[in-house]
Amino acid sequence: MGPAQAEHERWTAAQREQFRTDLAAALDGALKPGLARYRDAIRKEILPSARSPEKAGLVNLPDGVECYRKRIRDQTSLDLSPEELHTIGLEQVRTIREELSALGQKVMGTSQVERIQHRLRDDPAMQFKTADEVEAAARDALARAKAAIPKWFGVLPKADCEVKIMGMHEAPQSTIAYYRNPTKDGSRPGYYMLNTYKPETRPRYEAQALAFHESIPGHHLQIAIAMELKDLPEFRKYEGVTAFVEGWALYTERLADEMGLYSSDLDRFGMLSYDAWRACRLVVDTGLHAMGWTRQQAIDYMMQNTVLAENNVVNEVDRYITWPGQALAYKCGQIEILKLREEGRLRLGARFDIKEFHDVVLRNGALPLPILRQEVETYYAERERAK
Numbered sequence: 001m002g003p004a005q006a007e008h009e010r011w012t013a014a015q016r017e018q019f020r021t022d023l024a025a026a027l028d029g030a031l032k033p034g035l036a037r038y039r040d041a042i043r044k045e046i047l048p049s050a051r052s053p054e055k056a057g058l059v060n061l062p063d064g065v066e067c068y069r070k071r072i073r074d075q076t077s078l079d080l081s082p083e084e085l086h087t088i089g090l091e092q093v094r095t096i097r098e099e100l101s102a103l104g105q106k107v108m109g110t111s112q113v114e115r116i117q118h119r120l121r122d123d124p125a126m127q128f129k130t131a132d133e134v135e136a137a138a139r140d141a142l143a144r145a146k147a148a149i150p151k152w153f154g155v156l157p158k159a160d161c162e163v164k165i166m167g168m169h170e171a172p173q174s175t176i177a178y179y180r181n182p183t184k185d186g187s188r189p190g191y192y193m194l195n196t197y198k199p200e201t202r203p204r205y206e207a208q209a210l211a212f213h214e215s216i217p218g219h220h221l222q223i224a225i226a227m228e229l230k231d232l233p234e235f236r237k238y239e240g241v242t243a244f245v246e247g248w249a250l251y252t253e254r255l256a257d258e259m260g261l262y263s264s265d266l267d268r269f270g271m272l273s274y275d276a277w278r279a280c281r282l283v284v285d286t287g288l289h290a291m292g293w294t295r296q297q298a299i300d301y302m303m304q305n306t307v308l309a310e311n312n313v314v315n316e317v318d319r320y321i322t323w324p325g326q327a328l329a330y331k332c333g334q335i336e337i338l339k340l341r342e343e344g345r346l347r348l349g350a351r352f353d354i355k356e357f358h359d360v361v362l363r364n365g366a367l368p369l370p371i372l373r374q375e376v377e378t379y380y381a382e383r384e385r386a387k
Contacts, residue, residue, distance in 0.1 A: 001027065053295035056321045057288035068289045071325030076243045076332040077368035082290035085328060089282025092331065093305050096276045103272065107265045120269060120307045126203055131165075131196035134207070138163045138177075138194050141211035141261070148259045149217055154355045155362065157182075157224035160189040161215050171197035177210055179219035181238075184227060190220045201309070206270035208263065212256040213274070218249035226365040240366020242326060247333010247369075248361070250278055254334075273307045277316075278334070280305050281327035285320045295321065336369045337361065340376045347380050 004020040011019070051060055058064035058071075065082070072080060097113055104116035120126055128134045142163055149156060159182035166174055180191040192215035196202075212218055222245065227237050253271050262268050280302050287293035287301070298317045303310060320327050340361075345352045360379045361372065 055292075056295045057290070057293065058324050059288075059290055059292050065290055068324055071289075072328060075325040075329045077241045077370060078243070078332060078336075080332070082286040085282050085332075086286040086291070088335070089279055089284075089286070089331070092279035092335075093276065093283060096272055096279055097305065100269075100272050100276065103265060103268060107269070116269075117307050120203065120205065120273070121309055124200075126205060128199040128202050128204055128207075131199050134196040134199045134202055135163065135165060135194065137204070137207040138192065138211050141208045142192060142215050144261055145212060145216040145256070145259075148261060149221070152217070152255070152259055152354060152358060153221065153362075154359045155225060157190075157221060157228055159186065159220075159224045159228070161220040161224070162189050162191055163215075164191040164193055166193055166195045166197070168197070171195050176202065177214050179214045179223070181223055181227065190215075190224055192220070203270070205266050206273060208261065208267045209253050209256070209270035209274050212261060213249045213253050217255060217259070218252040219245070221252075222248045222362055222366070225362050229363070229365060232365050236365045241368050242329035243333035243336075243369055244366040244372065245333075246330040247335075247337055248366075250275070250330045250334040251337045254338075269307070276306045277302075277308060278327075278330040281316075281320065282331050284317065285325065285327045288317075288320060289324050333369065336372070340373060344376070344380055348383055351383060 001020075001023060004016075004023050008016055008019070058068045061067070068082060072078070072082065072085070100116060101111040101113055104113070105111040108116060108119060110116060128137075142161065146161075161182075164180075174195055176195050178193050180193055182188055182190040192211065214220075226232070226240070229237060253274055256262060257268065257271060262271065284293070284298040284301055288295075288298055295317060298320070299310075299313055302308065302313045302316065306313070308316070316327075341354075341357055344357055356379075357376075360376055364372075364375060367375065
């Protein structure tokens with residue numbers, strides 16, 4: 001009933017009373033009964049039939065593993081087995097732990113990952129104190145990224161990207177941040193939607209990696225450029241393979257370091273933290289849905305190999321249980337883009353142009369990864385013939 005308390009100065013007394021009456025009728029006549037039915041269905045029908053946390057994955061259902069294989073194909077566009085993805089994830093986690101250890105020795109004087117995790121998770125100095133600090137960090141990161149991208153990208157979107165703070169109607173229940181597309185007609189820019197609720201729970205060291213992922217050079221560049229392409233069907237401008245969309249954004253978290261965008265080594269902990277988080281997804285998602293891991297096994301593994309807070313880890317694991325395969329997309333896309341880039345450096349040598357590479361990756365919208373490979377390899381062949 002909150003909106004009924006607003007003054008609405010331009011309304012008459014009768015209009016205000018009618019609004020209050022209509023709002024109460026909608027709540028009492030539709031919303032409350034609907035929520036009650038939903039609650040009762042969960043309690044009486046779904047919960048008694050639900051699998052236990054020890055058998056949370058698809059592997060515990062008839063044809064569950066085959067279903068999961070199809071989910072892998074759908075989300076990654078690749079024909080990889082759960083076992084292959086699990087092995088890739090374990091290797092990625094091992095490599096990132098080594099990086100985290102080396103950075104910890106440099107910044108904190110310890111190479112023990114457990115001690116580094118403890119410091120990052122539990123030291124109050126690592127968290128923001130006010131909502132204004134959260135917002136200021138986001139605006140600073142976005143401004144520096146905007147200034148840097150002309151050196152790294154040939155094609156830039158016409159649409160601007162701005163920081164916008166989530167309203168309290170969504171912030172308490174929402175994710176830490178997300179990206180909102182610009183409008184097609186250019187009347188509204190893209191928005192880096194930022195959650196400043198309970199700033200004391202938001203790590204300082206993750207703020208920059210988060211900004212680069214969600215805005216520039218991450219989601220905004222990829223999505224806004226796709227929306228402005230002239231030769232694509234409309235549906236291709238606004239939709240695409242998850243592995244491309246999220247793989248690109250994850251790729252740019254590391255790219256931002258090459259671009260000199262991270263302010264300090266402390267901010268690089270955020271880059272490694274996020275990369276470890278996505279690497280763990282390969283291990284945990286396949287563990288749950290193909291190898292019979294329990295929910296608690298997944299939680300324990302992520303606590304051991306990321307610096308995410310425990311409440312975030314629990315939320316993440318429950319997400320993987322209810323959305324099989326989606327979490328694999330991030331790392332699969334990032335790894336493929338990095339492979340393509342390295343292949344270009346080897347094939348073209350001094351003629352490899354990072355701006356051209358990025359433009360080729362982004363010039364056809366969000367592609368399946370095998371089609372992206374065809375496009376990039378065609379570009380490399382053309383450059384080789386132009387010797």
